[in-house]
Amino acid sequence: MPGLFQAEGIVLKGRDYQETARLLTILTRSHGKIEAIVKGVRKPHSSLRSGTQQLCRSRFLFYAGKNLATVTQCEVQEIFAPLRQDLKRMARAYYLVEIADNVVMPGQVNQAMYLLLQQGLENLGELEPDLVCRAFEARTLKILGLEPCLDACAACQGTLAGCGRVAIAPAAGGALCPNCQGHQGREFLLSRGSLKTWQQLSRLHWQYLKRLQVSSPLMRELGEVMPAFLEYYLDRRLRSRAFINELGGDAIDRPGKN
Structure with missing residues (x-):
């Protein structure tokens, strides 16, 4: 029903609309x-410009029309300034936003995903960017109820024998245990x-992640398999990974063990 309502939100993306307007996607x-x-908003002196930029968290006043809402007022809460001064961090921010955009369907209330995105963007300005991305992926899978089984074989619930790498x-x-390998599609080997x-x-509070020491080899391993897990369940490629790769970040499209 048409009417006014308020909501705090993060601008995920936007595109030009008609002559001076923009159409935003806001979580x-x-x-x-x-x-x-x-x-x-595209007029030079629009009062709405600062609070409706991509990656801006604002408090919005909406008018709910029949088809689309209209932003009538907004008050900036956070612009995540450290991200805007570092291209590497900005690229990772786009990645987090793309994940959130694909996870949450229009009109679906998902406070856990909203808070995860807010926390991810805040910590992206302080922590190692790829560490934040891996934590964000792990927590997204947990929110979706798709946290992987890593303590035992996901196929037969048997023990993961040996001390070498695990499929x-x-x-x-x-x-997967050795007996179940080779029958589950694309596989990766992890230490x-x-x-x-x-x-x-997946489990540590953000403040403790600051103390987590992850070696470069482990980060490379996780940077291959964790996005692959997320893309498998989302059933789509995350396009912002290509931008990260262009900047010398995560390697993509490396073949898994088949």
């Missing part, structure tokens, strides 16, 4: 993901250290 804490028009498959939902780090990334 709100209380009303889910909203498509909203901001009229006149892990998105289609199986986690790690035991990577498995332990994945679990820590």
Whole structure:
């Protein structure tokens, strides 16, 4: 029903709309993901310009029309300034936003995903960027109820025998014992250290992640398999990974063990 309502939200993306307007996708804490028009925002002196930029967290006043909402007022809460001064961090911010945009459906209220995005963007300005991305991926899978089984075989629930590298498959939902390998589609090999780090990334409070020391080899392993898991369950490629790769970040499209 048409009417005014308020909501705090983060601008995920926007595009020019008509002559001076923009059409925004905003993830709100209380009303889910909203498509909203901001009229006149492309005029030089628009009061709405600062609070409707991409990656800006604002408090919005919306008018709910029949088809689209309209932003009538906004008050900036946070612009995540450290990200805007560092291209590497900005690229990772786009990645987090793309994940959130694909996870939350229009109109679906998902406060856990909203808070995760807010926390991810805040910590991206302070912590190692790729560590934040891995933690964000792990926590997104947890929110979706798709946290992988890493303590036992996801296929037969047997023990992960031996002390070497462990096969892990998105289609199986986690790690595989030697007997179950080779039957679950694309597989990756991870060290035991990577498995332990994945679990820590999923469970540790953000403030403790500052103390987490992850070696470059482990980070490379996780940077290959964790996005693959997320893309498998989202059933789509995350395009911002290509931009990260262009900047010398995560390597993409490296073949898994088949």
